Amino acid sequence: MKLVFLHWVLLFFVLVSSSWGLSSDGLALLALSESLILPSSIKSNWSTSDVTPCTWKGVGCNERNRVISLDLSSSDVSGSVGPEIGRLKYLQDLLLYANNISGLIPIELGNCSMLEQLDLSQNLLSGKIPAPIGNLKKLSLISLYYNSLSGTIPEELFMNQFLEEVYLHGNQLNGSIPFSVGQMTSVRSLWLHDNMLSGVLPGSIGNCTELEELYLLYNQLSGGLPETLSEIKGLKIFDATNNSFTGEIPFSFGKNCKLETFILSFNNIKGEIPPWLGNCRSLQQLGFIKNSLSGRIPTSLGLLSNLTHLLLSQNSLSGPIPPEIGNCRLLQWLELDANQLEGAVPKELANLRTLSRLYLFENRLTGEFPESIWSIQTLESVLMYSNGFTGVIPPNICSGKALRILNLGFNHLSGSIPSNVLECPSLERLILNDNNLSGSIV
Numbered sequence: 001m002k003l004v005f006l007h008w009v010l011l012f013f014v015l016v017s018s019s020w021g022l023s024s025d026g027l028a029l030l031a032l033s034e035s036l037i038l039p040s041s042i043k044s045n046w047s048t049s050d051v052t053p054c055t056w057k058g059v060g061c062n063e064r065n066r067v068i069s070l071d072l073s074s075s076d077v078s079g080s081v082g083p084e085i086g087r088l089k090y091l092q093d094l095l096l097y098a099n100n101i102s103g104l105i106p107i108e109l110g111n112c113s114m115l116e117q118l119d120l121s122q123n124l125l126s127g128k129i130p131a132p133i134g135n136l137k138k139l140s141l142i143s144l145y146y147n148s149l150s151g152t153i154p155e156e157l158f159m160n161q162f163l164e165e166v167y168l169h170g171n172q173l174n175g176s177i178p179f180s181v182g183q184m185t186s187v188r189s190l191w192l193h194d195n196m197l198s199g200v201l202p203g204s205i206g207n208c209t210e211l212e213e214l215y216l217l218y219n220q221l222s223g224g225l226p227e228t229l230s231e232i233k234g235l236k237i238f239d240a241t242n243n244s245f246t247g248e249i250p251f252s253f254g255k256n257c258k259l260e261t262f263i264l265s266f267n268n269i270k271g272e273i274p275p276w277l278g279n280c281r282s283l284q285q286l287g288f289i290k291n292s293l294s295g296r297i298p299t300s301l302g303l304l305s306n307l308t309h310l311l312l313s314q315n316s317l318s319g320p321i322p323p324e325i326g327n328c329r330l331l332q333w334l335e336l337d338a339n340q341l342e343g344a345v346p347k348e349l350a351n352l353r354t355l356s357r358l359y360l361f362e363n364r365l366t367g368e369f370p371e372s373i374w375s376i377q378t379l380e381s382v383l384m385y386s387n388g389f390t391g392v393i394p395p396n397i398c399s400g401k402a403l404r405i406l407n408l409g410f411n412h413l414s415g416s417i418p419s420n421v422l423e424c425p426s427l428e429r430l431i432l433n434d435n436n437l438s439g440s441i442v
Helices: 002-020 024-035 083-087 107-111 131-135 179-183 203-207 227-231 275-279 299-303 323-327 347-351 371-375 419-423
Strands: 059-061 067-071 093-095 100-103 117-119 124-127 141-143 148-151 165-167 172-175 189-191 196-199 213-215 220-224 237-239 244-247 261-263 268-272 285-287 292-296 309-311 316-319 333-335 340-343 357-359 364-368 381-383 388-390 405-407 414-416 429-431 436-438
Touching: 024 067, 024 083, 083 107, 107 131, 179 203, 203 227, 275 299, 299 323, 323 347, 347 371
Parallel strands: 067 093, 093 117, 100 124, 117 141, 124 148, 141 165, 148 172, 165 189, 172 196, 189 213, 196 220, 213 237, 220 244, 237 261, 244 268, 261 285, 268 292, 285 309, 292 316, 309 333, 316 340, 333 357, 340 364, 357 381, 364 388, 381 405, 405 429, 414 436
Antiparallel strands: 059 067
8 A cells, every 4th residue: 555655656756847847849949049049028928937949939839738829020130040940849830031041941941740830931041942941731822032052843842732921032942943833732922032943944843723923033944934824714824024935925815804903024025915915904014124025016005905005116117106005004114115116196095094114115106196195194205206206396295394304306396496395394204306397495
C-alpha cells in the first residue's frame, strides 16, 4: 500500500513539474529568436516562465495550445530565420513580411507540413528558393516578393493543386518557368515579374483554368505565346511587357472575355491586332507599344466602353484611325504614334471628354485637325508632329487650361499663330516649327 502511495506521489510531481516547463513549441520559438532578432517590445513578452507561448505577441495557438500562426509582419524584425522553424509542426500561417530579415530561407521550412500561408516578402532574403517548400501540399499562398532571391524556381514548388496565390516578383530569379506550372489548377494570381526568367511560357499554363492575374513583365522570356491561354476563360490581367515574345497572338477569348488589362508592349509580336478584343467589354488597358504589328486598327475596339488606355505606338499599323474609337468615352490615353496611319483624324475623337494624352506623331495623317477636339477640357499633352496636317491653329486651343505640352511641328499648318496661346497658364512646352505659320510668340 505504501509503495502504491509513493508511486502516485511521484507521478503527481512529475506531472506538476512538466506543467511548469515551457512547451516544445515555446522552446522552438525561443530557439528561433536566437537568430531572428526581435524588437524589445516583442522580446520582453516572450517569457521563459510561461507554460505555453500562446499569449506571446505575434503567436497564435489552437485549442490544444499548439502554435498555428506566427505573425511578426512589419515589426522591425531583423536577423535570419533559423532551422528551428521546422519544429513548429502545427504551423499554418508564417507571416514575416516587411521586415529586415536576411540570410537564406531554411530548408527545414519544408517540415511544416500544415503550412497554408507563407509570406516572407519585402525583406532582404537571398539564395535559392528551397525545393522542400514543394512538400507543403496545403500551401495556398506563397509570397516571397521584393527580396534578393536568385537561382531557378524549383519544379516542386508548382506541384501543388491547392496553391491560389503565388508572388515571386521583384527578385533575381533566373532559368525557365517550370512546366509544372500547369499543376497549379487552383492558382488565381501568378506574379513572376521583375526577375530574369528566360525560355518560353509553358503550354501547360492552359491547365491553370482558375487564373485571373498573370504578370510576366520585365523578364527575358521568348518564343511564341501558347495557344492554350485560350483555356483560361476568367483571365483578367495579362501583362508581359518588356520580354522577347515573338509570333502572332494565337489565343482568343469569346463573348465572355474577362480581360481588364492586356499588355504586350516591348516584345516582337507580329500580325494584326485580333478583332476578338472587341468581346472584352471589361478591358481598361490595352497596350502593344513597340512590336511589329501590322494591318488596320480593328473597328471592334470601339466596343470597349471601359477602356482608359489604348497604347499602340511604334508598330507598322496602317489605314485610318477608326471613328469608332470615339465610343470609348472613358479613354484617357490614346497613343497611336510612330505607325503608318493615314487619312484624317476622325471628328468623333471629340467625344473623348476625359482624354489627357493624345499622341499621333510620326504617321501619315492629313487634312485639318478637328477643331472640336480642342474643346476637351482635360487635354494635357498633344503630340502631332511629323504628319501632313493642314489648316490653321484655332484660337480655342487652350480652352481647358490644362494643356502642358503641345507639339505641332513638321506639318503643313498655315495662318497666324493665335495670340492667346501665350495666355494658356498651364502650357510648359510649345513647338510649332517647320510649318507655314506667320506671326511670332513673344
